[in-house]
Amino acid sequence: MAELLAPLLMIVPWVVAVLTAVVLMVWVERRMSALIQDRRGPNRLGPLGLFQAIADAAKFIFKESLTPAGADRPLYLLAPLLALLPALTTFVVIPFGPAIEVSERTLRMLVVDTDTGVMLFLALASLGVYSLVMAGYSSNNKYSLLGSLRAAAQMISYELALTLSVVAVLLPATSLNLAAVVDYQVSKQWLGFLPGWNVFPQALGFLVFLVASFAETNRLPFDLPEAESELVAGYHTEYSAMRFALFFMGEYMAMTTLSALGVTLYFGGWTLPGVDLAAVAATVAGWCGAPQLFGLPLASWLGPLFGFGVLMAKVALWLLFFVWVRWTFPRFRYDQLMRLGWKVLLPLALVNLVAIAMLTVGGVL
Amino acid sequence: MEIAVFILFALVAVISAIAVITHPNPVYSTLSLIVTLFATAVLFVLLGAPFLAALQILLYAGAILVLFLFVIMLLNLRRQRSTSPRGRGQVTVAALGAVLFFGTLAASLLATGRPEPGALAPVSLHQLSRALFSHYLLPFQIIGLLLLVAVIAATVLARRAPAPEEER
Numbered sequence: 001m002a003e004l005l006a007p008l009l010m011i012v013p014w015v016v017a018v019l020t021a022v023v024l025m026v027w028v029e030r031r032m033s034a035l036i037q038d039r040r041g042p043n044r045l046g047p048l049g050l051f052q053a054i055a056d057a058a059k060f061i062f063k064e065s066l067t068p069a070g071a072d073r074p075l076y077l078l079a080p081l082l083a084l085l086p087a088l089t090t091f092v093v094i095p096f097g098p099a100i101e102v103s104e105r106t107l108r109m110l111v112v113d114t115d116t117g118v119m120l121f122l123a124l125a126s127l128g129v130y131s132l133v134m135a136g137y138s139s140n141n142k143y144s145l146l147g148s149l150r151a152a153a154q155m156i157s158y159e160l161a162l163t164l165s166v167v168a169v170l171l172p173a174t175s176l177n178l179a180a181v182v183d184y185q186v187s188k189q190w191l192g193f194l195p196g197w198n199v200f201p202q203a204l205g206f207l208v209f210l211v212a213s214f215a216e217t218n219r220l221p222f223d224l225p226e227a228e229s230e231l232v233a234g235y236h237t238e239y240s241a242m243r244f245a246l247f248f249m250g251e252y253m254a255m256t257t258l259s260a261l262g263v264t265l266y267f268g269g270w271t272l273p274g275v276d277l278a279a280v281a282a283t284v285a286g287w288c289g290a291p292q293l294f295g296l297p298l299a300s301w302l303g304p305l306f307g308f309g310v311l312m313a314k315v316a317l318w319l320l321f322f323v324w325v326r327w328t329f330p331r332f333r334y335d336q337l338m339r340l341g342w343k344v345l346l347p348l349a350l351v352n353l354v355a356i357a358m359l360t361v362g363g364v365l
Numbered sequence: 366m367e368i369a370v371f372i373l374f375a376l377v378a379v380i381s382a383i384a385v386i387t388h389p390n391p392v393y394s395t396l397s398l399i400v401t402l403f404a405t406a407v408l409f410v411l412l413g414a415p416f417l418a419a420l421q422i423l424l425y426a427g428a429i430l431v432l433f434l435f436v437i438m439l440l441n442l443r444r445q446r447s448t449s450p451r452g453r454g455q456v457t458v459a460a461l462g463a464v465l466f467f468g469t470l471a472a473s474l475l476a477t478g479r480p481e482p483g484a485l486a487p488v489s490l491h492q493l494s495r496a497l498f499s500h501y502l503l504p505f506q507i508i509g510l511l512l513l514v515a516v517i518a519a520t521v522l523a524r525r526a527p528a529p530e531e532e533r
Contacts, residue, residue, distance in 0.1 A: 072392075075392075075396075114415055115416075115489060115490040115491075116415040116416050116418075116419050116490070119416065119419040119420065119423065120415075120419050122419075122423055122427075123419045123420075123422035123423040123426075123427060124422070126422070126423055126426070126427025126428065127422070127426060127427060129427070129431055130396075130399070130431075130434075133431065133434050133435075133438070134396075136438075137392060137434075137438055145438060148438070149435065149438060149439065152431050152432075152434065152435045153435070155431075156428055156431055156432070159427070159428070176490060
């Protein structure tokens with residue numbers, strides 16, 4: 001029973017967090033862009049304009065959903081739904097808290113605890129491109145088609161560099177399971193005072209991962225598939241109302257899960273340097289008299305909860321960086337994008353991989 | 366439970382595989398192929414090979430078939446498929462091939478017999494990589510070399526000969 005119930009319970013915080021991130025990011029993006037451009041931004045609805053997202057959602061729901069003439073209807077309707085699929089599945093391999101004891105067994109805090117680990121994340125994330133390709137093909141619009149062709153080429157090109165930088169992180173941890181990657185970072189300390197985060201020894205790999213993650217999520221400066229000045233709105237030109245909103249949500253959710261992956265790979269995931277969250281949870285539970293909750297001590301509930309909070313705080317900072325970059329950098333040209341992916345990022349990722357492999361074998365990492 | 370999952374995804378795999386070869390629209394054929402690969406990946410998981418399943422989705426569904434779609438969309442093959450006339454010879458050869466294939470398959474299945482349930486112990490990633498880099502090292506390296514040759518050949522073929530007016 002516990003085998004079935006535990007993964008279901010662990011999905012709950014993820015779904016809540018990913019959906020909340022979408023609502024918050026809509027507001028953050030608009031307020032922060034206003035801040036960067038020296039404007040006020042939406043500030044009428046609720047405190048600081050916080051309810052703007054609700055107004056946006058209401059508008060999306062009540063707008064008319066159009067289907068263009070000559071559209072390939074089944075694919076046209078399926079594409080926006082597929083946009084949510086990778087974002088709602090990839091988080092299953094990301095750990096979010098200290099392991100707990102359930103009926104004599106150690107239960108690690110990740111939904112799918114398998115040694116396939118991060119490969120599952122990459123496999124599911126790679127399916128995201130089909131949503132864009134199907135949308136572009138089925139819309140019967142040349143701008144949509146061009147946008148989705150760009151998306152397909154761009155995502156395949158940058159997936160290589162992204163995967164290679166991820167592999168370099170897995171080498172010293174000697175496992176594909178992200179829980180092992182977090183454990184490895186907890187066990188290390190660099191130069192005697194830096195936390196054992198992978199970002200320090202793998203700064204080059206981190207840079208490649210960061211740039212490639214912008215391209216994978218179609219964010220500026222790599223939002224060529226929807227470049228307004230050339231393609232109207234790219235692959236979602238013909239989508240309106242809630243169907244358009246699904247693409248929009250898919251993009252923010254993919255950003256959230258990819259940020260969670262980045263935080264786990266390079267910034268220690270749910271852990272804080274020098275803080276044992278399990279001990280903190282036990283102390284807090286002690287203040288409350290250490291009651292039992294659904295057959296488990298309170299500390300076993302608080303530990304994962306604190307871990308998830310730490311993980312989400314780090315993800316929030318990463319997301320702010322996404323927004324900051326979007327409103328700071330101009331868009332790349334398409335040939336520049338391809339050159340950067342194949343002639344700069346891929347060789348850099350390979351150099352990083354070989355260097356990390358040698359350092360790992362040499363026992364430095 | 367396992368049997369139910371197997372039957373469901375085996376059915377999905379077979380039906381989508383049939384759709385791949387019968388659907389008049391090449392885009393739908395390719396999308397059906399993705400469904401087939403996905404369903405086979407689930408069968409791999411049932412057989413205790415989740416890593417193979419993840420690789421199948423990552424490489425085939427996530428990369429190779431995107432390129433298939435890419436080419437089909439570039440050529441704009443909309444709702445048309447080359448209707449080459451099916452000659453008598455083609456049907457004969459196809460039937461012969463099918464009989465040979467299923468004959469070999471049935472013969473090998475009969476020869477090996479039904480595997481015991483649980484005979485397929487899940488292989489851990491460490492065991493897999495150890496086998497790949499020790500016992501099967503030479504075939505592994507040869508495949509790597511073969512792929513490298515293919516990459517170089519593709520690059521050479523794709524490179525356009527510089528036109529005289531382009532050269533300054």
